[in-house]
Amino acid sequence: MDERTAEAAVPERYRYAVVPHIMVDDAAAAVDFYRRAFGAREDFRLDAPGGGVLHAEITIGRSTLMLGDASVKEAEAGSFTAPAFLGGGTSVTLHVFVPDVDALAVRAEAEGAEILQPPTDMFHGDRTVILRDPSGHLWVFLTHLEDVSEDELRRRLAAADL
Numbered sequence: 001m002d003e004r005t006a007e008a009a010v011p012e013r014y015r016y017a018v019v020p021h022i023m024v025d026d027a028a029a030a031v032d033f034y035r036r037a038f039g040a041r042e043d044f045r046l047d048a049p050g051g052g053v054l055h056a057e058i059t060i061g062r063s064t065l066m067l068g069d070a071s072v073k074e075a076e077a078g079s080f081t082a083p084a085f086l087g088g089g090t091s092v093t094l095h096v097f098v099p100d101v102d103a104l105a106v107r108a109e110a111e112g113a114e115i116l117q118p119p120t121d122m123f124h125g126d127r128t129v130i131l132r133d134p135s136g137h138l139w140v141f142l143t144h145l146e147d148v149s150e151d152e153l154r155r156r157l158a159a160a161d162l
Contacts, residue, residue: 017063020094023070023082024135027053030067033134034058037111038096038104038141040065063096083136093130093138101143105129113139123156124148 024030031053034040040058048054052069059065070082083090098104102119108131109115116138117130125148129141148156 019064019066020092021066021068022092022094022135022137023080024067024137025070025082025084026135027056027067027069030133030135031056031058033111034060034065037108037113037133038139039098039107060096061098065094088136090136090138093140095140095142097126097142097144099143101127101129101141104141105131108133121145123160124153 031040031042031045035042035058038060040060042056042058043064044055044057045053046055048069053067055066055068057064057066068080070080070085105115105119108129112134114132115129116132117128119127119129121127125146126142126144128143131139131141133139
């Protein structure tokens, strides 16, 4: 298989990104929350034979996210664990660029997200909001404001009150 054939075999939305796959305790409710709070579109859902969601895919902006219900069996085996099983912690933060971070923050908070950092213009040239969704996952939504050179980025970082 040559390189062009291999690339053509991979769906467009997966070609140039690492696709996050998160686990939650109630994937159907999470998909509904992401639709209401983040404007997500559900692209695919495969329900598990015994109930719940085995695998779902949503799009937020131009970003694809995979998710599914975590099972106690998988969590106890150390794989496919939801934040609640870890005591509410997570080691991953999901970053998504959106056209209007302020509007998204208002909508997300109204739907039950916890705002950890309100929309703020940041030294790196993006306006960002940091939030925790009801499933316990951390999100950074960004609206790009300006391109910043590496030298300017370093200068701003040194002057930032972080």
